[in-house]
Amino acid sequence: MTGPECRDVLLGVRNLSVHFRLRRGGLFGSRVTLRAVDDISFDVRRGSTLAIVGESGSGKTTTALAVARLIEPSAGQVMLAGHDLSTLDDAGLRRCRAEMQFIFQDPYSSLNPRLRAEDIVREPLRNLAANRQDRTGEGVESLFQAVGLRPEQRRLFPHQFSGGQRQRIGIARALASNPSLIICDEPVSALDVAVQAQILNLLRRLQAERDLTFLFISHDLGVVQYMCDDVAVMYMGKIVELAARRDLFESPRHPYTQSLLSAVPAVDPSRRGLARRALVQGDPSDPVNPPRGCRFASRCPMVRDICRTAEPRLTEVSPGHKVSCFAVAPGSEAVTACSPA
Amino acid sequence: MTDPVLRIENLTVEIRTRTGVAPVIDDLSFRVDTGRTLALVGESGCGKSMTALAIMGLLPRGIGRIVRGSILLGAEDLATTSPARMRSIRGNEIGMIFQEPMTSLNPVYSVGEQISEVLRAHQGMGRKAAWSMAIELLDAVHIPNPSLRVSDYPFQMSGGQRQRVMIAIALACRPRVLIADEPTTALDVTVQAQIFDLLKDLQRDTGTAIILITHDMGAVTEMADEMIVMYAGRMAEAGPVEAVISRPRHPYTRGLISCVPHLGAIVDDDRPLLTEIPGIVPGLGQFGQDRCLFASRCELSDSHCRSARPAAYAITDGHSAACWQAGGAA
Amino acid sequence: MTDMANHDATTTPRPRHPAVEAFEMFTRNLSAIVGLVLLMLIILGAFLGPMLYPTDPFEMVWAPFTPPGQEGFLLGTDYLGRDLLAALLNGARVTLLVGASAALLSVCIGVTVGALSGYYSGFVEEALMRVTEFFQVLPTLLFCMVIVALFGTSLHMIVLAIGVVSWTGVARIARSEVMRIKQLEYVLAARASGATHSQIILFTILPNAMPPIIVQATLMVGSAILFEASLSFLGLTDPNVVSWGQVIGANRQYILDSSFAVTIPGLAIFVTVLAISLIGDGLNDALNPKLRRR
Secondary structure, three states: OOOOOOOOEEEEEEEEEEEEEEEOOOOOOOEEEEEEEEEEEEEEEOOOEEEEEOOOOOOHHHHHHHHOOOOOOOEEEEEEOOEEHHHOOHHHHHHHHOOEEEEOOOOOOOOOOOOOHHHHHHHHHHHHHOOOOOOOOOOHHHHHHHOOOOHHHOOOOHHHOOHHHHHHHHHHHHHOOOOOEEEEEOOOOOOOHHHHHHHHHHHHHHHHHHOOEEEEEEOOHHHHHHHOOEEEEEEOOEEEEEEEHHHHHHOOOOHHHHHHHHHOOOOOOOOOOOOOOOOOOOOOOOOOOOOOOOOOHHHOOOOOOHHHOOOOOOEEEEOOEEEOOOOOOHHHHHOOOOOOO | OOOEEEEEEEEEEEEEOOOOEEEEEEEEEEEEEOOOEEEEEOOOOOOHHHHHHHHHOOOOOOOEEEEEEEEEEOOEEOOOOOHHHHHHHEOOOEEEEOOOOOOOOOOOOOHHHHHHHHHHHHHOOOHHHHHHHHHHHHHHOOOOOHHHHOOOOHHHOOHHHHHHHHHHHHHOOOOOEEEEEOOOOOOOHHHHHHHHHHHHHHHHHHOOEEEEEEOOHHHHHHHOOEEEEEEOOEEEEEEEHHHHHHOOOOHHHHHHHHOOOOOOOOOOOOOOOOOOOOOOOOOHHHOOOOOOOOHHHOOOOOOOOOOOOOOOEEEEOOEEEOOOOOOOOO | OOOOHHHHOOOOOOOOOHHHHHHHHHHOOHHHHHHHHHHHHHHHHHHHHHHHOOOOOOOEOOOOOOOOOEOOEOOOEOOOOEEHHHHHHHHHHHHHHHHHHHHHHHHHHHHHHHHHHHHOOOHHHHHHHHHHHHHHHOOHHHHHHHHHHHHOOOHHHHHHHHHHHOOHHHHHHHHHHHHHHHOOHHHHHHHHOOOOHHHHHHHHHHHHHHHHHHHHHHHHHHHHHHHHHHHHHOOOOOOOOOOHHHHHHHHHHHOOOOOHHHHHHHHHHHHHHHHHHHHHHHHHHHHOOOOOOO
16 A cells, blocks of 8 residues: 555455444344444555554454455455455355465464364365365474474474464464465464564564565554554544554554554653653444544544544545545545445 | 551462462562552563452462561551451452453442442441442543443443443542552553553542552553562562663563563664563472572573572662672673 | 574473363262262173073063062062063163163254254254254153154154153253354364364364263263153053163052062162263363363
């Protein structure tokens, strides 16, 4: 998304929406629609990392699952290396899964407790083997080596590993089918700080060695800043800001991004007091019944009248830097189509 | 630094495991002063939560017990006091808030009932007085429309609001000490910042001493005046936050600070790999051995570190590190 | 840098299957061991007994109502003068076989229905749950009697009847386990690595759902034995084989003259069901992860 010169887009997401039908208020409650992800688009260049950052309820994990089609998107397209995943049937999708793997958040529940480490790592190979005679997968031993586990640990069960080692097994499993895209859903948030560094470094090293593309989901801005090349900031199902890493962290434009950055406690004394408290008050509004117009309007310090009636659209404010805010991107005012809640 | 509310001296707590007895807190001493915040920092399993439980007298019965040392609240030693006295101290003179605001409130009572319950139990307040006090407290923790929200049930509130209710309950009786065990770990960063602001405001008003238990160096610099870095049940480094963060002397403290990708003031294009602390924390079986328990993960360790437990080495006034190498290293 | 994880493993425990741990837990449970030993003795008696004591249980060998221990008949004779010990030994095999195969049948039905209704949502789930509810509200013994009365009193039909009326409990347990497990991340991981729905149900979810189902299945054997006894007591039994319930049923009119002819097979049922329950409880403790590591 950093400009037209980057043509080699591996993952393209267009107008992706995920709506959940919920029943509210018990058995006889009315059915309502939760717009967990609402009409978002982004590209991930081959070999780069796009981070999706947001707070709980922002729809970042739902986005990750919908891209991998682990939940069905309600609308929109997901293009992986030119193939439209959203039109594939089950069998076709399974073939594509070899190219696109997932690393999960919780290293305790993401490994089947009844399988030995080597069988967990081999699982994608076993499932995908029938479809992929052309390329025999990498041996378990070299995968173990690649993620920093000892080959003699391959016969152990998940509960015999520490949290960090379990996450390494999860990474080895994701590498087994030799994918080009790996979707990392909060891969370090369940780990102790000292172990986080080991895993983050490992992911960076693997990316360099194997030319991997990451879609990296996280709530931790420090981790995002360390891992990503581009960042998409999500708020209540919408991307509110999309920019290259330096642009976003040096000159955040959207008021939500600014408050998010200022809320992170600073260890670096030179940063402390710098952007101290562009802090927003209150909680996000009800996701089932979002307000008309901009979803951040109720908490926004820069709110205008138009924000409460019309929905802003992602608009480029400088090359590669897109913001969805009337106060920041004047161009976004032209589009005022407001979808009914 | 004249009036310590709480003084812990040479506290040693042992727990029984399947393999034997392990000192989960090993000869720990510290003090907290009125209106000040002390942070206990470390990875999971370092004994920081166990310290909180020991102070609260909530060590798991039959499994954990205080074997040495004292916990002095004013002049009273909580390590030897009776269970009945401990019950009246909990919630009254020492309040506690927990990590998980989703499960630490009782789902079948309204928040007003839960707050006034504490007031009636400890302060002998009447039903009506306690209820209106509950509304005042909700207002104090910045819950909008407190007179309406007071009859809400926990499930009707967001995570941040629930943590505010927990704070209201913990502070209801104006305790002398508030123990906050990872109070914001389950919350979003913008909510975390709000909670930190709230705690600081309330501390300014009430003079409560806060013990903040956390693994996040950012939270420490934001909130605390003094800090103790704990490792394997022992004090690794202690001192004023400014001094410890800017000039850490224990290699573990240095590792904890630099292994986390912090947001810096300047965003560079080249990102060196993070400093790793190799390995993981030692198992309970290794606790209490007469050596530096960090030695196996430490790049500076020598044979001395592996054969004798380092004593606290005083660096400057109030800043000390339990490391054989702290004397020589810059 | 790749060897840094080697520090990670402070100890390398030897590979231990969760089942091994459960087994050790089980063997540390005294009442479970008692149950297991009892059941072993009963099974041994059922299969070796008739060989070591080859009296025909249908043959009249002595005067009716001979009390136990007299005339060389260890357990006495019944109202037709048939040897009760022979009936007990031969009946054990039928009782155990009927109990085990009826339990097996109901576990098969229950797990299939439960797994499908737990895994799929929507129409499949709704339909299967309605079927389950239908079988749950049936008066089970009455329904069994109707089946047996209509289709004959062969052993197969009795097993079928018991199995068909008693699978709903297993289905409920299987369903709730499958629903719990299907939202764990390793199931998502299996899907992400391209597993089909049937692979996920059979190889990922079900093995993890088995512990409570195994416990329930064990207890089902006991209740199936009781069920068979009730049916035979009512005379709905294969007349060509002898089972404990049938002995009780045949002698029930003479309970005042010769109470032993009813109490001895009754005691046998009691001990067997008790042994199975003890084993079931022991399995429950051993397989329940919440109790583990205490």
